Amino acid sequence: MSAKTKIIVLHMKEVIYTGIFLLLAVILGIVLFFMFGPVQRQHSAGTSPDRYKPGIYTSSIELNSNTFDLEVSVDAEKIRNIRLVNLSESTSAMFPLMEPALESLSSQIYSSQSLENLKYPQDQKYTSLVLLNAIEDALKKAENN
Template sequence: MGGAAMSSKTKIVVLHTKEVIYTGIFVVLAVVLAVLLFLMFGKNKNADPASADAIYHAGVYTSPITLNDNTFDVEVKVDENHINSISLVNLSETTTAMYPLVEPALDALSDQIYTSQSTENITYSEENKYTSMLLLEAIDNALDKARKE
């Protein structure tokens, strides 16, 4: 009887050992699966917010302005999230002499745009109204080219 009881205990221990081994294998497989899922979806989550938060395609964008046969460009430099600079390019001395308010108007607008990072709710003086509106339209056109869709 003692021998039979001993073998049945050994048999139960062997069954428990097999169950522990199977459980261990399943736990290891579950951990490996969890790590793989984390790595696969973790990279996408880290990459997506950066690209989703980006407003612009970084670069330099221009928009032309024509005033009585004088053409020049508004140049807007942006990185992915910021308007970094706004300037006038290809501006001839003749245009500067004929339209002396263009550069001061752009400076006043640029300061506000850098602060707010937007062309919304920009204020300008009544004496520069039409020049400022023309410049804002050109800046908006350049920013539209830069925006991510």
């Protein structure tokens, strides 16, 4: 053995206290990081603001002197409901493809949340185009500028 050997005596109580204080310092550091660290906002630069003004918007459709409304309800991000209102029984009987065409279009719009690339049967082409124009008009009123 050399004469420069030193023996250090540690008391267990001091080791435990030191460990506890180190653990508390780490926890305090983590808490301070989350409190004052980088803030993530809901509408940061990478995300877009609300797409629509929430509400119910209508567009009128006139076919052979029969007028009825198409109603689109939206929330801030989604198209929630599309339906025909003020559709009399006589108009419904005169244009029997109106409701099936609307069901086909609305199911596609709900799933994609877009009016692009919609498919409709050939026998409902013109009815679907009339409804699609009315839906576009209602959504233009709902757009958040």
